[in-house]
Amino acid sequence: MHKLLASTYKEFLLLTRDVGGIAILFIMPLVLIVTITLIQDSTFKIVNETKIPILLVDNDRGTVSETIKKGLDESNIFDVINIEIEEDAKNLVFKGTNQLAIIIPKNLSSGLEKKINQNVEDILSKFGIDEEEKTQKGSFIAKEVKLYFDPATQFSFKNSVKNEIDKMISKIETQSIYNAFQKQITDDPKEVIFETENFISFKEILPKKNDEIIIPNSVQHNVPAWALFAIFFIIVPLSINIVKEKSQGTFVRLRTNPVSYLTVLGGKTVVYLAVCLIQFVLMLLIGVYLFPAIGLPTLSVSGKLPLLFIVAFFAGLAAVGLGLLLGTLSKTPEQSAPFGATFVVILAALGGVWVPVFVMPEFMQTLSNISPMNWGLNAFYDVFLRNSSLLDIIPEITLLFLFFIITTLIAIVYNENKNAV
Template identity: 50%
Template structure:
């Protein structure tokens, strides 16, 4: 058995291309993807997105909008090249993709809104005074605030912006009403200040304070799984190579059963998978902070993480053994292993989070062993999960490994008996 392990280790060490695939490629991917996603996250939450404001009103509303957008993710521009922005210029800038949004405020909006509020307040006061006539009430045609959106924006983003602007204008109208009522009172009478009673705060259900998952917590486990499952390519190729080069025939003449011959490969590639995971964790803990990325918090979680990595490594090994046993040539095993790895990653939530997928794809993601491993990692890193809560996912990974190995052994036994 020790000689078999030594043989597998030497074969793998001499295959420089396989080592590059197994170690260098995943490291490059996890660093690159995390940098990209972290930059996108900062673009939304920290950096300002410029939008254009065309102020045809020249009144108070534009100033209200600018004041209320301060501190948000948007930076409002009223001028381009030191000149006021026109509606035609704003439309062209958005159409060319230079800006995501342009807001066009119509003429006389502030004056008409103030006049309308003044009239309505006078009517209300007259009604309380016993005068019920409304003959002096003047109707006003609706004012349109035009919004020019970049054509590439999603409908959900557009609706969110429109909802926020509508809420903002509602608040502005309430302020106009409030100030108008206050102006009608005696100077010695002051109305209480209007302050927001209800606010929102996002809180992680497992913690007392807010804790939002970051790009490192999503990408390190995801791409570690991707790297682990890539061992299916060299593992299946190794099994096929033994069959095509005659080495397998000599091994089959030995008294050892097929499962015993597989143990050496399982041990070597399991060590490889754990090394891959540990290397990813080291990158997340010690290298990412120097790149300006969030650190991977693993204190008190290493044992649970290693158990999940062990189960994930076994499931990847089981798949590689099955492919190597079923395939007749490396031209069959290598593309199939790469395709299945990419497919499991795609539907498993490594590239696109499952919550962002259509309902059908969310259901389909449940068949991916990468999804089981990824959810187990998320339970540990984000949900403070313990071993008992991880048991269903770890059991599924072990069951996948066992099923693949049993099918491979049965197929090999059947093939030998023919």
């Protein structure tokens, strides 16, 4: 125990002598999490609160176009700007001035009405209900509602707009069919034969705690994700520290003392694990106190702190184990620093820090299961968003602990074999 404490104290002195390094370790992750959260929260507000201006060319000027305009206004997503000429709207969109233009064709309302009336008369005549003179049959050309998108518009936005307009058009056609049957069957406009209200609807059920609905926000997603990223970035200074000891001869002097490599790594583990936990505490303080002051949602940690620190502890162990292995395998700082930084970015990408795992290709989803960041992120989400208990996060923290054990053992075995030659 005395040797471990001495090794820990040595690591503490080395770390505190590098004031600039400590500042980078603690300040840069805080700047990162504030910047990313501000950007994503602003994007979230744009999608949910700010209306998107769209151009509308109404060549129909009938009931269908009025219904479309009414639906766009009531969606609270679009700010409709009426424009007369299709070519002008197209030019504005393709130049990037506007993201979307909707072109409603001529005679859309009248054409739809004629087609539906003819179909209804044909159906009723087959049942002998309508024996009056039929409307002369004719062929109808399908109408197209044109959509012009800015070439830079994201594919997901295009799909959401198409789905919204398609839903409105389908509703208009269904309503028109009901009205046509109504006119043919009864002369009393007040008599309701068909109930046109939607029978099937959608309702989102949100998780509750103490009868209060829990609504996830950008802060609850970003704080655990980028706190985990900061924790794993500890492998860069840790691996460099080990490489410097080898290149400066410090490690050779340590070997002349009756100190095992496990004890040396134990001292580093204690110090850098403490750094990870301090980073995590600072991230929580940012979420609880700074974010509300700059207009972001408050990070709710009520009743969750014990589980959060358990997850952070085991995530820190996994990060330290990876740093110990990288430092042991590397021969120069030029090897450890670039590889460590790049490897953390790869693990973050695989783990779902940047892109949700469910939108990845199937192969990448399978590959993400081997990323310790994925285990840690799932455990954080279990606590922050799913109200999970300690039993629920045991699989993730077990994987993180096993990752620490395996990487540390590989580092020890590699070092012993190397020095034995």
